[in-house]
Structure formats: C-alpha cells, structure tokens
Amino acid sequence: MTTPSTSLQKACRLLRALTDARNSRLTDLALAAGVDKASALRLLETLAAEGLVARDPATKAFTPGREWLALHAATLARTDLRPLVRPALIRLANAFEDSAILSVPSGCESVCIELRLGTFPIRANYLDIGSRRPLGIGAGSLALLAALPDAEVDAVLDGIAPAMRRYPRFSRDMLLGHVRATRERGYAVLLDVVVERMGGIAIALPGPDGYPLGAISIAALNDRITGREAAMARALRREADAICEHWRAHAAVKPGTRPDIQRPAARPRTREEA
Template sequence: MPEPNAVQKVCAVLRALAAPAPRRLTELSAETGLNKVTALRILDTLAQEGFAARAADGRRWRPGPELMALAASAGRPDDLRALARPSLVRLAELSGDTVLLSVRSGVEAVCVEREIGSYPIRANYLDIGSRRPLGVGAGAMALLAWLPDREVDAILGIVVQRLGLYPRLSQAEIRARIADSRARGYVVLLDQVVDTMGAIGVPVRDTAGRTVAALSIAALTTRIRAREAELAEALRREADLMERERIPAGQGGAG
C-alpha cells in the first residue's frame, strides 16, 4: 500500500478529531497510523488555522472553531449549537428578529447558528459561516469585550488593520464600545456596521468563566432602541440557561 500523501495525512487527523471526546496524541497517532512527531506537526498547524484546539487539560485535542463552522454550514449538529438551539428559537419568537450564535476563531467571530424571526425586515447580511473581525458587530464585540485586557490589546493590534470595510469603526471607537459594554453588562451597536441596522448581544461563558460564545439579536436600529432593556434581559436569561447546562471549559472558540 503506498505511503499516504500530505493531504491524506491531514484528512486522517481531521477524521480522528471528529470523535465524541477529546483525544490524546498517542490515540490520534495510533488511529491515523502516523508517528507522533508527524501527528503533532499536523495538529499544531491545524490549531494555528483554527481547525484543531487543545482541550482544557492541555494534553488532549478536540475540533477547533473552523470545523464547527464547517459543520454548521453542512447542517451537522455539535454540542454548543445543540445547547443553543432552544435559546435561539425562544429569542426569535420573542423578538421577531434574527438571532445569532457566534464563536471565536483567532481574531474573528464566526456565526455558527442562526434563527430568523417573523418580522419581515431581516438582517440578511449574516449567515451561518459568515465571519467578522472581533469587535465588529454585537456578537463579535461580546466575544471580545470580556477578554483580559492584555488579550484585547493584542487582538486590536491585528484587527485595526482589517477595519477598511468598516469606516465608522476605529480602534478608539472599539475600545469605547468595550468600556460601554462592560458597564452595561451587554453590547449594543447601532448603525456602526450597516446603516439603519443594529444589534444587541451577550457573552456565554464556560465552567472556567471564559467567554466561549455570544448570543445576539440583529434588527432595525429603531426596533433595538425601543426594546433595549427587554432584549438585553432576554439574552442574558438565555445565556444563563446555557451556562447552567455546564458548558465544559474550552468548548468554544480558539484563541
């Protein structure tokens, strides 16, 4: 049997990562038939690209947020999305607007699930698999705002180079919105990304207290303004419900 090529080796590792529980390097090596050095080199590269991540114990490996985004676009369920589905349905019914679940991938936020409400004017510009720099949009801001300050500084140093498509946002403006979000306990962004549209969002944390996902509602700015307190309370309630389901440490996006 011929030696597998580089792409086949990567595919073998990705298939092994799809197991229900995180895997040790020795398990991945045995299952793929690759030596540990090769398997670790592939895992490190996949982690850099967001397709793999170390589990909370640092010794095992699990799928990364990029695989979650691919699974979402293909309609495959995963634990975080399954946990969020009831909350998304309730929020869409309550608000009538578009409700999003986002996770972090490096310095970007990736939409991994969406529920559309009954209101006829919708936020069609965000779909499953779409992504934005952290801080650009309510979900992306919720993933950024509650990170440690040193991590925020590092991320903004990269994100500032990607703001050309968002002329109303600057590093100073994003920092101001971070401070505002921390003071409120939730994010509100109006007319900053898309004219006449706004969004409101909250972080979802794992058992270690780290932000792993964001719930947000996107709607006409006038609809957000008129119901800000009600929507913020509903989002926080649903995030609390998800957190009480005990999201394991490390379940969400990768740093």
C-alpha cells in the first residue's frame, strides 16, 4: 500500500477501509488506511458532513452514510455480480458443506462481497462480507492476481509490499510461485498459509474481454480440500463457466452494464484456454 499524499487520497482510503465491518473505530480505520489519527478524524468528520459517513453518537463507531448507500445502489445496478453468482455459491456450499465466497478486485486488494456458509461444524469464519486482503493473500485473491498480465502482477506486488508485513508466511517469491502454479493448473489452491489448518481453492471469473471481474472460492480445513481437490476444481470450473456465459449474455442485452476496464496488452493464457 502506498502512502496517501493528498487529502482526497486519504479520504478514499478511509472509505475503502470502512467497507470492512471490523474497521469501525477511529484507531482501526486510521491504521487500515495508513493515515494518522488526527487527519483521519478530520477527514471522517468532513465525509460525515457530506453524508458519506455516519457516526454513532453513543459508541463513536463509524459506518457508511446515506450518500454512500445511494452511490452503492447506483453502482450495483450496473456492475453487480452477486445475482449471477449467488446460485453457484449456494450449490457449492451445499455440495461440499464448506463456505463458498465471491471476491472482487479493488485496486491492489480483493474484497469479499458475498458469502455462503456450509454446514460442516468447523467453518472458515475469518472472512466476512466487506473483508479486504492484498491480492494474492487467500485463494480467491490469488486467483484474481494470477489472472492479471505479468506486468500488472509485478506492479501489484510492489504496491502491496508494505501490507505484506502483516502476513509473515508470505513473500514476493512465494506469491510468484503460486501465481505460476495457479496458471498451470487453472485454479488457485492455498493451504495453511493465511490461517493455520485452513485453506481455500478458487477460480477467477473473466469478463468479456478476459480481465478478471471476480473469483469464486471454497474455504475449508486443509484435509477437506486435499481429499476432494479434483472434485472441487471441477465444480468451480463448471460454475465459473456458467457464470461467465450468463455475464456475456447480460452484457450483450444491456450494453454499458459491463465495468469500464481496459483490455490488457498481453494476458497470459491458462492451461484451459490454450
């Protein structure tokens, strides 16, 4: 994460941090955004005056404000993947009894925007809707990173270098190795590196131009993934193919609903695309 240099950049980082429900206190928001507390308070008060942030007078907790919710609703009308992906998450959670997740890219981070819990007693409860991680940290996040062109992967790894200090089990070389492995097999697997004894398996959702719009993943105990990896990979691929086909049809019927993203100059081909 680069250090924000302008008030506008700082305000944007605070708004991003506020999407994670764990960041409601001033201290947590300032830390997550990389902004000193005095500046964070001043900017949050300005955002509150504009309706983009609300603050509970009793608890002093910050939450998204009414204007942000209006912007959010307008955005969902154009780019929301959730209606297309929810049935797939339900099927995956039912089939494997573990948590199924939809993540989308946001700058150098991935954001969990939809979650379906499985029925297995030991669940992956370290992700909530709104949770953010640097790209590459977590199976869904890794799938998104691996789907980017090489030049963008390098730029992302440069950008997340400061945030990587919070994840001592990760390194740049390790992530590059996982990117290569993900491209070779066509899906991402991460075991025992984000949370001990837990892991995930994921696949990216390419948009009409091949650029990743999101990723679906299954989070579970390590042995529940290793023992069923092939079946999980097939199910994820089947659901991803169906989602992308629906998305292409949706974009064709409603031009302009697709996110405004540029086609990368040279996107690496996965084994399935070769």
